[in-house]
Amino acid sequence: MRERPLSPxxxxxxxxxxxxxxxxxxxxxxxxxxxxxxxAIWLAAAAGDTPxxxxxxxxxxxxxxxxxxxxxxxxxxxxxxxxxxxxVWDTGRALERAQAQxxxxxxxxxxxxxxxxxxxxxxxxxxxAS
Amino acid sequence: MRLRSPLGRVLGLGAAGHGVHDWxxxxxxxxxxxxLGVWLLVALSSLAAFDHATVVAWxxxxxxxxxxxxxxxxxxxxxQLGLRVIIEDYVHHAALKTGMLLxxxxxxxxxxxxxxxxxLRLAIGAQP
Numbered sequence: 001m002r003e004r005p006l007s008p009x010x011x012x013x014x015x016x017x018x019x020x021x022x023x024x025x026x027x028x029x030x031x032x033x034x035x036x037x038x039x040a041i042w043l044a045a046a047a048g049d050t051p052x053x054x055x056x057x058x059x060x061x062x063x064x065x066x067x068x069x070x071x072x073x074x075x076x077x078x079x080x081x082x083x084x085x086x087x088v089w090d091t092g093r094a095l096e097r098a099q100a101q102x103x104x105x106x107x108x109x110x111x112x113x114x115x116x117x118x119x120x121x122x123x124x125x126x127x128x129a130s
Numbered sequence: 131m132r133l134r135s136p137l138g139r140v141l142g143l144g145a146a147g148h149g150v151h152d153w154x155x156x157x158x159x160x161x162x163x164x165x166l167g168v169w170l171l172v173a174l175s176s177l178a179a180f181d182h183a184t185v186v187a188w189x190x191x192x193x194x195x196x197x198x199x200x201x202x203x204x205x206x207x208x209x210q211l212g213l214r215v216i217i218e219d220y221v222h223h224a225a226l227k228t229g230m231l232l233x234x235x236x237x238x239x240x241x242x243x244x245x246x247x248x249x250l251r252l253a254i255g256a257q258p
Contacts, residue, residue, distance in 0.1 A: 030216060033209040040245035046185050047248035053182050080167050083160045090157060121175035
């Protein structure tokens with residue numbers, strides 16, 4: 001095939017934190033995809049294979065499992081919020097540089113607040129600790 | 131100079147004939163996933179525990195099976211479309227790319243079907 005024109009390589013761009021918000025959206029989307037497939041396995045185990053479900057439950061009660069679950073939850077929250085930001089952009093609004101930078105900070109801030117609330121509810125409520 | 135025919139521009143389908151179909155599907159599924167995702171997160175984080183009995187009772191209760199089924203169908207599409215874009219962007223070996231796209235596609239259909247079957251079994255098998 002004839003050599004096709006290339007878009008500029010990633011390395012020529014100056015680093016900006018809006019760039020982090022973009023790559024993080026893709027990264028957390030990939031994490032959410034894997035988590036979705038795991039969620040499907042969890043549901044199937046709940047309906048069909050109780051011993052396997054209990055093993056999954058034990059694995060996610062282990063500290064390493066809890067850390068993994070916490071990361072997945074944060075990724076899911078970030079990806080959802082970043083998705084809303086993209087939907088706003090799709091209407092043609094808030095695309096100016098200053099607005100994109102402000103919404104990146106807003107995105108990070110809301111992710112932290114919502115994550116703190118959800119992680120508290122999942123891991124630290126009196127009865128929710130299992 | 132415009133190389134596209136007037137008819138082609140009116141139809142707006144692009145070279146491959148599919149145009150913006152996948153782009154739209156990614157947006158439509160993401161809009162649906164905002165309320166569904168919030169619901170799932172709230173529902174899961176308000177469960178008292180994650181043992182088998184509690185989880186099975188939750189899946190079979192009230193509107194949970196309906197919303198779970200919707201989430202599974204919509205999230206499977208969104209997830210498959212997203213992974214597809216990632217693979218298309220980073221995997222350049224043609225055979226490997228096609229193989230991975232097929233694998234991701236089949237895996238999502240299989241896992242979504244298994245999850246739907248599980249929810250239906252628990253919902254229909256439960257005492258009303």
